[in-house]
Amino acid sequence: MEKIIVNGGRKLCGEVEISSAKNSILPIIASSILTNEKCIIENAPMLEDVFVICEVLENLNSKINIDKESRMITIDNSNLKLNEPSHNLVRKMRASFLTMGAMVARFGEFKISLPGGCNIGSRPIDLHLKGFKALGVQVEVGYGYVEAKVSKLKGNNIYLDFPSVGATENIMMAAVMAEGETIIENAAEEPEIVDLAKFLNSMGAKIIGAGTDKLRIIGVNRLNGARHRPIYDRIEAGTFMVAAAITRSKLKVINVSEEHVKPIIAKLTEMNVGIEIDKNSIIVDGDRDLKPVDIKTMPYPGFPTDMQAQMMALLCTVKGTGVITETIFENRFMHASELKRMGANIKLDGRSAIIEGVEHLTGAEVKATDLRAGAALILAGLGADGCTKIGDIYHIDRGYVDIEKKLKKVGAQIERISESDIKVV
Numbered sequence: 001m002e003k004i005i006v007n008g009g010r011k012l013c014g015e016v017e018i019s020s021a022k023n024s025i026l027p028i029i030a031s032s033i034l035t036n037e038k039c040i041i042e043n044a045p046m047l048e049d050v051f052v053i054c055e056v057l058e059n060l061n062s063k064i065n066i067d068k069e070s071r072m073i074t075i076d077n078s079n080l081k082l083n084e085p086s087h088n089l090v091r092k093m094r095a096s097f098l099t100m101g102a103m104v105a106r107f108g109e110f111k112i113s114l115p116g117g118c119n120i121g122s123r124p125i126d127l128h129l130k131g132f133k134a135l136g137v138q139v140e141v142g143y144g145y146v147e148a149k150v151s152k153l154k155g156n157n158i159y160l161d162f163p164s165v166g167a168t169e170n171i172m173m174a175a176v177m178a179e180g181e182t183i184i185e186n187a188a189e190e191p192e193i194v195d196l197a198k199f200l201n202s203m204g205a206k207i208i209g210a211g212t213d214k215l216r217i218i219g220v221n222r223l224n225g226a227r228h229r230p231i232y233d234r235i236e237a238g239t240f241m242v243a244a245a246i247t248r249s250k251l252k253v254i255n256v257s258e259e260h261v262k263p264i265i266a267k268l269t270e271m272n273v274g275i276e277i278d279k280n281s282i283i284v285d286g287d288r289d290l291k292p293v294d295i296k297t298m299p300y301p302g303f304p305t306d307m308q309a310q311m312m313a314l315l316c317t318v319k320g321t322g323v324i325t326e327t328i329f330e331n332r333f334m335h336a337s338e339l340k341r342m343g344a345n346i347k348l349d350g351r352s353a354i355i356e357g358v359e360h361l362t363g364a365e366v367k368a369t370d371l372r373a374g375a376a377l378i379l380a381g382l383g384a385d386g387c388t389k390i391g392d393i394y395h396i397d398r399g400y401v402d403i404e405k406k407l408k409k410v411g412a413q414i415e416r417i418s419e420s421d422i423k424v425v
């Protein structure tokens with residue numbers, strides 16, 4: 001197993017380039033199922049989760065070429081088969097379930113194992129299934145599988161009890177070739193939804209209103225191949241913005257859409273972090289007297305739950321009291337116990353965490369409990385005195401391209417080592 005070792009207390013300086021968005025490319029790759037023509041994804045992030053979704057499509061007899069040099073993914077689904085994706089792959093990555101809508105649209109049926117929950121919550125799929133049923137799909141759940149069958153998908157009006165990102169994406173993919181018109185109300189408004197709709201429309205779909213809470217999808221007969229460059233990763237950008245703040249440094253974060261990181265800019269500005277907006281980059285100045293803030297995670301355009309752990313790490317280092325309320329996932333505070341091993345003062349009370357900033361965090365042996373928690377521990381290590389050893393970093397590799405290389409390039413003392421390198425003295 002590998003670990004990431006961070007020697008903290010160093011200032012960062014320079015520029016960081018953000019990669020394309022994991023949560024945009026995953027549904028986009030799944031949506032390539034909707035056409036038997038070639039699809040090309042440019043500037044793809046070479047991430048574990050991207051390799052897994054490609055493996056899931058290869059289970060379905062998709063022919064995929066991933067060119068790691070050019071970061072181009074070419075997908076040929078002309079000979080797609082109605083196979084069942086491997087149970088282990090679906091359990092490994094919930095986003096595999098995003099193939100359901102497209103497979104039902106293409107074959108009129110599909111069987112896939114129930115995507116598991118994960119460390120941050122039970123992650124139900126009831127809203128996905130509610131949408132499929134509204135489009136005329138018969139859905140059976142049992143024996144650890146979801147089975148879907150439909151003779152002809154028919155457009156309908158669907159109201160989502162919660163603006164679920166995945167449910168919005170899955171229903172959108174099922175509806176693009178349904179007969180008639182589909183309206184999804186209380187839809188998710190995330191930038192990744194807009195990017196998926198843009199890709200689908202470039203394939204010939206007719207989706208109106210992406211980025212608002214009401215989507216209108218006019219069914220078409222067929223979709224063609226398309227070429228697409230996904231949006232940049234707003235959560236990776238936010239993570240590096242916090243890296244500047246927690247080390248009290250100045251960093252230029254390149255490939256950022258101000259619009260996509262507005263809630264993060266708002267909170268960091270409230271903390272007295274200096275923010276300078278450039279064309280497609282943001283200069284973050286953390287070398288100031290920072291103040292604590294209260295944060296409540298909300299669906300976009302509210303504060304993103306995927307930035308909650310990183311902001312908790314930052315608040316641990318800022319004098320005063322900050323309160324974080326996690327409204328999206330029921331178990332997304334596991335990083336708190338790891339941060340407390342580094343001297344953080346955090347009290348958990350249900351969905352809220354009360355953080356009292358301490359003089360300084362101290363390096364310790366910690367473990368990543370999920371993707372964003374792992375990123376938060378790296379940030380805490382950067383700001384801590386001494387050496388932090390982070391285990392279970394496979395979580396981090398799911399969503400961050402070369403995070404330690406990008407940090408090292410701006411002056412962090414950070415290494416990735418394998419267990420065998422660690423000499424037991």
Ligand code: EPZ
Binds near residue numbers: 095121162166329
């Ligand atoms: C997407 O997950 C992201 N993943 C998550 O990012 C992100 O945290 C989440 O959206 C919220 O923004 C991808 O895009 C691959 P949801 P998703 O459906 O689609 C409840 C990361 O770190 N819900 O919006 O699974 C659910 O329990 C990951 O990059 C239902 O009740 O999120 C949760 O409380 C983590 N029924 C809330 O909605 C459903 O059918 C948000 O879930 C579906 C969801």
